[in-house]
Amino acid sequence: MAISREVSYRLERLILDGGLAPEQKIPSERQLAARLRVSRSVIREALHELQGRGVIETRHGKGSFVSTMVPGSDDLREQGPLMHLFEGHPRTLYDLLEVREQLEGQAAFLAAKRATSLDHHRITKAFRALEETDPLSNARPDHGFHQAIVEASHNPILVHVLNSLKNMMLMTVQASVANLNPRAEKRKKIVQQHRQLYEAIMAGRPASAQRVAMAHVRFVSESLRDMENEGSELIRIPVIPETAGCQHSSIG
Amino acid sequence: MAISREVSYRLERLILDGGLAPEQKIPSERQLAARLRVSRSVIREALHELQGRGVIETRHGKGSFVSTMVPGSDDLREQGPLMHLFEGHPRTLYDLLEVREQLEGQAAFLAAKRATSLDHHRITKAFRALEETDPLSNARPDHGFHQAIVEASHNPILVHVLNSLKNMMLMTVQASVANLNPRAEKRKKIVQQHRQLYEAIMAGRPASAQRVAMAHVRFVSESLRDMENEGSELIRIPVIPETAGCQHSSIG
DNA sequence: CAACCATCACTGGTCAGACCAGTGATCCCG
DNA sequence: CGGGATCACTGGTCTGACCAGTGATGGTTG
DSSP states (O other): OOOOHHHHHHHHHIIIIIIOTTEEEEOHHHHHHHHHHHHHHHHHHHHHHHHHHHHHEEEEEEEEEEEETTTTTGGGGGGGGTGGGGGGOHHHHHHHHHHHHHHHHHHHHHHHOOOOOOHHHHHHHHHHHHHHTTTTTOOOHHHHHHHHHHTTOOHHEEEEEEHHTTHHHHHHHHHHHHHHHHHHHHHHHHHHHHHHHHHHHTTTTTHHHHHHHHHHHHHHHHHHHHHHHOOOOOOOOOOOOOOOOOOOOOOO | OOOHHHHHHHHHHHHHIIIITTTEEEEEEEHHHHHHHHHHHHHHHHHHHHHHHTEEEEEEEEEEEOTTTTTTTTTTTTOOOHHHHGTOOOOHHHHHHHHHHHHHHHHHHHHHHHHHHHHHHHHHHHHHHHHOTTTTTOHHHHHHHHHHHHHTTHHHHHHHHHHHHHHHHHHHHHHHHHHTTSSSSHHHHHHHHHHHHHHHHHHTTTHEEEEEHHHHHHHHHHHHHHHHHOOOOOOOOOOOSSSSOOOOOOOO
């Protein structure tokens, strides 16, 4: 096996076995090279690999440090290989919203067209939950509402595609909720759009539902873009695992 | 920002933008170094980072390859559970075409808007191949043409979603080709639609391209439905697992 | 002719040593 | 005492060499 791979495993083991705690400084590259009797290149390559895995962070002139979120279970990286796209690639967020605009629009269209009375009941329930919940604290009702609509489209392919984007969507929904809701005028608009969407679907107006849904996603996207241009740092909220259990164990 | 970080992002973007497909070989370290005008060390460090993220895999003596599970291990990647939907449920085929109508339309729209000269070249090449091939024998050029358009949309999420539907799409495309082409009038219409789509994209007319693409998918869907109603048994051709085309390896 | 093996031109893996570029403490001068 | 220059660290990049798998090519041999 490649030496650099061995080195990265060895260091990772050292860190995760408790030898090194979060925020703690890792020996310098030159020290590690001397200690493990390999060249500095190998050390650097191993460190880059750990960096890619999110185990450590490196700061020029200072050194390498054990990443704070080592335990990893609630780390974005665990949410799927696509998730890391969002770190450092904010454009991808808008790519996602671009696709969502189409799919949510279609889902709304089909839902308005095909929803059964059972679907109506579910959507209504989700909508009530959405209105009654404090959106600042939880984005789940928002997602639940959209989910109910998607399922009412009665298109298994559509459900499947959107479901596979669920984690990413949850993240963007949370981002939008967290960033937009504090802004009264934005939030008001969003609430209004949800209501319009709800009514269009319940009334069986496909074209209208589609228009509202697409406008909704587009509005979220543009709002986020505006805020970014204003210089506000977007808040990124990690996805909360369904079955909570934030037990940061075993280090220290 | 550190150069190696820039390099890794650049490569990552390249891969996920669809420029490089899973299992595809990445240019050698020495080539990358020459093209990006950095030292081989930087390339190696960047590659190790991507390796840590699971984006690529490296094999001694062979090269580096885009990891098969890049698009998402837990989602659409394993088409297993979904494929069974088709057996005995022909309606699912139309569900798929319903979704495709939206996504292909969006892809065409974005391609007409964003395609670079390189994209134009690829699309033209694919279009030529499409015109010159006997569609009765092979559906691959058809798929290649659509694929080139999708990649020109420069939306990695869209590329990812459609790519994960690739096998299913291939199946529907083959179904359409196999069933529609023998009908002279249908086939003529399809050829015409392809030409219109090609021209709209090359001319940079997004709205037009979107309209044509959606009409195309809808036409295929409706034609199949017609034939089914006429009593003709639809031909189902199993997907050929063989070589996935798409060997664009342009970097820098 | 066919089977085989040496060679060669690739690929990544490792090494050594040099120099550039941030960081922060320390020291010396105003 | 305060503040800027210095210096000894840190990581970041470059160079060029050599080692080690891989596979195709072509010549040798049974």
